[in-house]
Amino acid sequence: MATPELERILARHRGDPLQLLQILIDVQAHQGWLPPATLSAIAEALSIPRARVESTASFYSFLHTRPAGEFRILFSDNITDRMLGNQALMQALCETLWLEPGKVSEDGLVCVDTTSCTGMCDQGPAVLANGRTITRLTPERIDEMAHLIRHRVPVGDWPPEWFHVEDNIRRRDVLLDHGLAPGAALAAALDRGPTALLSEIERSGLRGRGGAGFGSDIKWRACRDAWGDAHYVICNADEGEPGTFKDRVLLASYFDMVVDGMCIAGLAIGANKGFIYLRGEYRYLLDRLETRLTERREQGLLGHNILGRGFSFDIKIHLGAGAYICGEESALIESLEGKPGKPRIRPPFPVTNGYRGQPTTVNNVETLALAALIAVRGGEWFRAIGTPASTGTKLLSVSGDVASPGIYEFPFGVTVAEVLAAAGAHDTQAVTSAGAAGHCLAADEFDRRIAFEDVATGGSIMVFDASRDMFEVARNFAHFFAHESCGFCTPCRVGTAVNARLLDKLAANRGSPYDLDEIGKMHRLMQGTSHCGLGNTATIAIDDMLVKFRPAFERRLMSPEYEPAFDLDAALSQARRMTGRDDADAHLGDNRSALAAAGARAPGGVESAPATAKPAPAKDVQP
Amino acid sequence: MNDSFMLDGEEIPFTPGQTVMQAAAAAGKYIPHLCWHPDFAAHGSCKLCTVKIGGRFATSCTVRAAAGQEVENRTDELDARRRTLLQLLFVEGNHFCPSCEKSGDCALQATAYEMGMLTPHFDHFYPDRPVDASHPEVLLEFNRCILCELCVRASREVDGKNVFALAGRGTKSHLIVNSESGRLADTDFAATDRAAEVCPVGVILKKRVGFAVPIGARTYDLQPISAAGGDGTTGRAGDTSAPRKTEAG
Numbered sequence: 001m002a003t004p005e006l007e008r009i010l011a012r013h014r015g016d017p018l019q020l021l022q023i024l025i026d027v028q029a030h031q032g033w034l035p036p037a038t039l040s041a042i043a044e045a046l047s048i049p050r051a052r053v054e055s056t057a058s059f060y061s062f063l064h065t066r067p068a069g070e071f072r073i074l075f076s077d078n079i080t081d082r083m084l085g086n087q088a089l090m091q092a093l094c095e096t097l098w099l100e101p102g103k104v105s106e107d108g109l110v111c112v113d114t115t116s117c118t119g120m121c122d123q124g125p126a127v128l129a130n131g132r133t134i135t136r137l138t139p140e141r142i143d144e145m146a147h148l149i150r151h152r153v154p155v156g157d158w159p160p161e162w163f164h165v166e167d168n169i170r171r172r173d174v175l176l177d178h179g180l181a182p183g184a185a186l187a188a189a190l191d192r193g194p195t196a197l198l199s200e201i202e203r204s205g206l207r208g209r210g211g212a213g214f215g216s217d218i219k220w221r222a223c224r225d226a227w228g229d230a231h232y233v234i235c236n237a238d239e240g241e242p243g244t245f246k247d248r249v250l251l252a253s254y255f256d257m258v259v260d261g262m263c264i265a266g267l268a269i270g271a272n273k274g275f276i277y278l279r280g281e282y283r284y285l286l287d288r289l290e291t292r293l294t295e296r297r298e299q300g301l302l303g304h305n306i307l308g309r310g311f312s313f314d315i316k317i318h319l320g321a322g323a324y325i326c327g328e329e330s331a332l333i334e335s336l337e338g339k340p341g342k343p344r345i346r347p348p349f350p351v352t353n354g355y356r357g358q359p360t361t362v363n364n365v366e367t368l369a370l371a372a373l374i375a376v377r378g379g380e381w382f383r384a385i386g387t388p389a390s391t392g393t394k395l396l397s398v399s400g401d402v403a404s405p406g407i408y409e410f411p412f413g414v415t416v417a418e419v420l421a422a423a424g425a426h427d428t429q430a431v432t433s434a435g436a437a438g439h440c441l442a443a444d445e446f447d448r449r450i451a452f453e454d455v456a457t458g459g460s461i462m463v464f465d466a467s468r469d470m471f472e473v474a475r476n477f478a479h480f481f482a483h484e485s486c487g488f489c490t491p492c493r494v495g496t497a498v499n500a501r502l503l504d505k506l507a508a509n510r511g512s513p514y515d516l517d518e519i520g521k522m523h524r525l526m527q528g529t530s531h532c533g534l535g536n537t538a539t540i541a542i543d544d545m546l547v548k549f550r551p552a553f554e555r556r557l558m559s560p561e562y563e564p565a566f567d568l569d570a571a572l573s574q575a576r577r578m579t580g581r582d583d584a585d586a587h588l589g590d591n592r593s594a595l596a597a598a599g600a601r602a603p604g605g606v607e608s609a610p611a612t613a614k615p616a617p618a619k620d621v622q623p
Numbered sequence: 624m625n626d627s628f629m630l631d632g633e634e635i636p637f638t639p640g641q642t643v644m645q646a647a648a649a650a651g652k653y654i655p656h657l658c659w660h661p662d663f664a665a666h667g668s669c670k671l672c673t674v675k676i677g678g679r680f681a682t683s684c685t686v687r688a689a690a691g692q693e694v695e696n697r698t699d700e701l702d703a704r705r706r707t708l709l710q711l712l713f714v715e716g717n718h719f720c721p722s723c724e725k726s727g728d729c730a731l732q733a734t735a736y737e738m739g740m741l742t743p744h745f746d747h748f749y750p751d752r753p754v755d756a757s758h759p760e761v762l763l764e765f766n767r768c769i770l771c772e773l774c775v776r777a778s779r780e781v782d783g784k785n786v787f788a789l790a791g792r793g794t795k796s797h798l799i800v801n802s803e804s805g806r807l808a809d810t811d812f813a814a815t816d817r818a819a820e821v822c823p824v825g826v827i828l829k830k831r832v833g834f835a836v837p838i839g840a841r842t843y844d845l846q847p848i849s850a851a852g853g854d855g856t857t858g859r860a861g862d863t864s865a866p867r868k869t870e871a872g
Contacts, residue, residue: 040803051788051801058790323792340792345667345685487770487789487796489668494711497794498745525707528680529670 005030006038010045017046018356020056020338024063025280025319029131033064052339059340059486061115061322062131062280069104069111071149074128078117078242079476080399080462086125089142090114096146110149116324116480117242118281121399121462122168122406130155133284134162163284167249168406171422173393174385175257175366176409178373182256183301185372189264190309192375197268198224201371203379205391209366210236210327211434211458212533213390216371219361223351224269226359231271233262233313234355234362238279238332240324241435242480243460246395247365249407251278251285254369255292259315261368263306264375266313269361274315277332280322289317324484328532329362331486342488343532366395366459386412390451398423400463410450417446419461427466430549435460436477437537440470440544470549471556474542475503481538492535495526499539506556510567513560516553519546628692637688644672644684647696653849654696655705655734657712657823658771659684663780666772669712671705671734706738714745715794717752717766718824724833725825727841731769732824733848752797757808760830767824768798774827778818786812798826 009026013019023042028034034057043050057063075081075090094101094112104111120126123135129145132155141162148158169176189197202217223231235258239247250258262274278286293315296302304312318336320326326335330344333355354360363371370392374382383391390412396419399405403424410419420428431441433450434457441448441455448455464473482500487493499522505511523539530536546553554560569588576586627636630647637646647654648661658669665684672683675695683694695701712731720726752765770789775798778786786807790799802809812818819827838844842851 036803049785049788049801050803051785051790051799054799055788055790059792061792340789345665345682482793485793487791487793490670490708490711490769493770493793493796494715497715497748498711501746521707525704529673529704529708531667531670531682 003041006041006045010042015046017048018337020046020048020053021060021321021335022318022338024053024057025321028063032070033066033068036065039065055340056338059323060280060320061483063321067104067108069108070152071110071155072128072130073110073112073145073149074115074118075113076116076118076120076124076126076128077114077476078121078124078480079473080121080243081117081124081126082472082476083400083464083468084125086137089125089137089139092139093142093146096143097149109152115281115322116240116484117244119239119245119248119279120165121243121245121397123166124399128281129158131280131283132156132163133165133281134158135165165248165252165284166406167253168404169249169253169409170398170404170406171408171410173409173411174377175369175373175393175395176254176407178254178257180257180372180376182296183260183299183307185257185260185375186263186301187307189260189267189372189375190307190311194224194268194270197264197375200374200379201268204374204382205379205389206367206370206374206382207390207452208364209370209394209458210364211241211438211456213452213456216363216367219351219363220265220268222349223359223361226352228352228358230273230356230358231266231269232355232358232360233265233269233271233274234329234332234336234360235262235274235276235315235365235368236327236329236332236362237282237365238277238320238324238327239282239365240279240327240484241437241458241460242477243397243399243432243435243462244458245397245399246407246459248282248285250365250369250395251282251289255289256296257369257372258365259293259296259302260372260375261363261370262315263302263311263313264371265361265363265368267311269359271361272312272314274313275336275355276315276317277320277326277336278317279320279326281320283319286317286319293317323486324480325486325532325534328534331532332362333360340486342486343534364458387449387451387453389453394450394457394459396450396457396459396461398461398463401425401428401465401468402463412451413449415447415449416441416455416461419450420446420463423463425463425465428463429466429468430464430470430473430545432460432462432541433457434537435462436480436541437534438540440473440541440548442548469552470545471503471506471552474545474553475500475507477541478503481534485534485538489529489531489535491526491529492531492538495522495530495535496538498522499542503542506553509556509558511557513554513557516546516550516557519543626688626690628688628690628694630694631696631698635688635694641688642684643674643676643681643686643688643692643694646688647683652696654683655702655737655849656684657730657734657769658773660773660776660821663773663776666776669708669769669771671708673704674701702738705734706740707744709735709738709740710742710744712769713740713743714747715750716768717747717749723767723825724828725767727836727838727844729825729843730823730848731767733843733851736843737848748794750794755800755805755807757806758812759808760814761807761812761819762828762830763798763800763807764826764828765798768826769824770796770798771823773821773823774798774818777821778812778816781817784811784816784818786810786816786818 039053043053075086102113118126120135125137127134206216207213303314323341325331326341328343331341335341350360386392393409393411396408433439433455478500482496485492485496523543526535627634635650654672656672658666667682667685674683755763775787778784800807800810
């Protein structure tokens with residue numbers, strides 16, 4: 001990389017170490033990856049230890065400290081993408097390009113790999129091509145993509161229709177039908193003033209829409225009352241929960257309500273600076289969001305002296321770089337400060353010690369948009385919608401086996417069955433209530449209600465019909481968490497990896513009931529011992545599936561009896577090959593593995609089926 | 624001191640601002656731990672010190688002591704969790720105690736004995752972690768790293784050098800040093816640094832002094848870690864209870 005370009009990027013970020021992640025993203029965009037010498041140059045320019053730069057650069061999935069290929073094609077690998085056939089498409093692309101998944105081609109041209117859910121579950125299978133979102137992949141598109149890559153056609157020159165992202169709004173209620181002009185909610189809030197505004201928010205009963213359901217008025221009051229040099233508003237647009245895409249739609253088509261909400265939060269807590277933490281997967285939205293912020297500044301709806309009312313508030317957009325953990329508010333703040341997204345020790349909480357150690361409120365995109373609505377319509381009006389403990393509406397991202405995947409806005413209290421009926425689901429076996437990190441509901445629970453007091457949700461509703469193998473859903477989730485654990489605490493870092501290995505072992509038909517118990521053991525360990533919400537929720541869905549869909553797991557077992565993890569007879573196969581022996585005495589007693597191995601290796605293998613081997617017991621343990 | 628809480632039925636006094644761990648340590652009570660050290664800010668990552676306060680799990684090195692707390696520590700339930708956490712640490716790295724210079728002085732090994740951990744239980748991960756022998760005086764044996772960040776904290780807070788950091792994510796988390804080559808020899812690390820003394824396991828080892836004290840006569844060979852103070856290190860300054868200092872004279 002030319003030094004002038006690095007200097008230009010550093011200058012744009014004012015040489016501020018807190019901007020380290022943004023600097024790394026920009027530098028990589030320019031030169032494709034982050035070579036060791038570049039990390040050293042950045043460290044020197046920012047006057048921070050090089051190890052700190054490397055820590056950040058190596059933490060995020062979308063940053064590369066090794067050459068990553070001129071073309072980098074990342075297949076979204078959520079279970080919904082799998083249900084839409086992403087694995088066959090990825091295999092086809094790899095075969096056409098003569099590639100191994102995850103490895104850069106020898107000429108450095110291309111790398112094809114998977115990535116965590118990109119938030120396009122309603123229009124998958126999806127990929128990120130050099131960071132740009134492509135939806136609705138088909139075998140034809142894959143063929144053409146291979147052709148474009150081979151001919152080194154820049155991603156920006158690929159067919160524009162590939163990059164089209166639909167909103168897919170299927171049901172509108174008070175938020176998606178708000179009918180307000182940009183800034184109207186902000187004007188209403190300024191009319192009320194901070195104190196009355198907070199009372200209105202309290203009256204509304206608004207609770208955080210990220211899933212935890214913390215009272216917004218409590219959070220804002222605590223932040224307002226906290227002493228600090230400055231207060232900050234952060235809009236958490238790191239929508240990483242598999243199966244969630246509501247924030248994508250709010251940002252794409254309701255951005256003014258979100259910005260109004262942020263300004264209103266700023267007014268309420270006494271802040272004049274806000275950040276939008278935009279997940280890297282939504283990079284395609286960045287330019288249009290920046291443009292809209294600029295327009296609002298020109299219209300007096302953002303920045304200095306908003307609407308001429310003496311209130312100043314401005315917003316900066318920060319990009320994420322592929323880390324689910326940054327949806328956790330203290331990890332998000334760490335990331336915003338240019339560090340690896342590892343959750344902080346709490347307390348202290350962000351409301352008192354947040355960004356730069358100052359009082360900070362971190363709110364979900366949807367929560368902020370609803371706050372804007374409440375500023376206009378009032379708390380009583382809002383409270384009349386939904387249930388007493390869960391007021392207002394909830395945006396549900398519905399995907400999977402439904403006729404009409406997309407966004408459904410329902411008042412809280414709607415039953416799961418009503419949502420399924422609206423989305424056109426048939427023969428439904430299971431539903432995730434909160435993505436990979438929440439409970440999995442079976443058919444006898446579909447009369448339960450979407451509400452904090454019953455089925456709490458951030459809105460990720462993935463639907464599985466009777467044809468789906470719930471074991472594969474669990475395995476997909478286990479690998480997701482193993483990939484996304486930040487690695488800070490022992491139970492989550494190692495526990496998620498052990499879980500993924502256990503499910504792989506079952507998938508390879510090497511498991512026993514003992515392994516099912518081990519999955520339960522990991523669940524109990526990680527609950528309560530983990531450092532943050534990721535570890536505490538990473539096994540909930542898997543444990544639910546194990547309990548509610550146990551036959552799907554038992555089908556995979558090698559035997560209904562307990563089996564040793566170590567297969568001694570199989571371990572002797574190398575010795576048998578070396579000694580050229582395969583007689584009965586060269587095998588251990590009950591050697592079903594010898595039969596299995598012989599069966600697998602028979603064509604051309606060294607070992608032939610041992611004539612003396614006992615018949616293998618039935619492998620299928622269908623209940 | 625007029626405030627106190629109950630730890631396994633024993634009254635423990637504390638001063639305002641102290642964590643449960645600090646108060647327990649000051650009272651001579653052992654709460655199992657690996658990443659905590661009295662001289663450094665709490666890290667809260669190993670989770671060995673997880674206790675139950677009023678029936679809820681809490682990390683005792685980060686939670687503040689409060690009057691009247693009922694803290695469960697050495698219960699069968701909590702020690703079972705600790706045993707599992709230790710097993711996870713053992714299979715995640717490459718720990719071969721019989722051939723390790725730190726055997727007998729290792730907090731991981733000693734805590735595993737204390738908790739009655741008899742086997743690693745889980746399948747080993749067998750990670751590939753090359754050794755860094757570049758430095759003339761000190762060897763880095765990354766295979767044994769448990770990611771406690773004590774060396775990171777010591778180098779940053781005491782030595783003012785930032786020689787160490789953690790890089791990567793999840794099970795790919797690993798210890799790095801502050802040089803473009805990735806070699807310790809190319810950093811400003813010195814064998815006299817506090818960071819050289821603080822490793823609770825056998826990652827940071829001084830060269831040419833190996834096995835000076837025979838196995839069998841080492842810190843935790845003579846007394847269990849619960850009796851030795853269990854600060855996660857051997858030979859720390861002022862620790863007169865330890866029968867020997869580290870090899871660095």
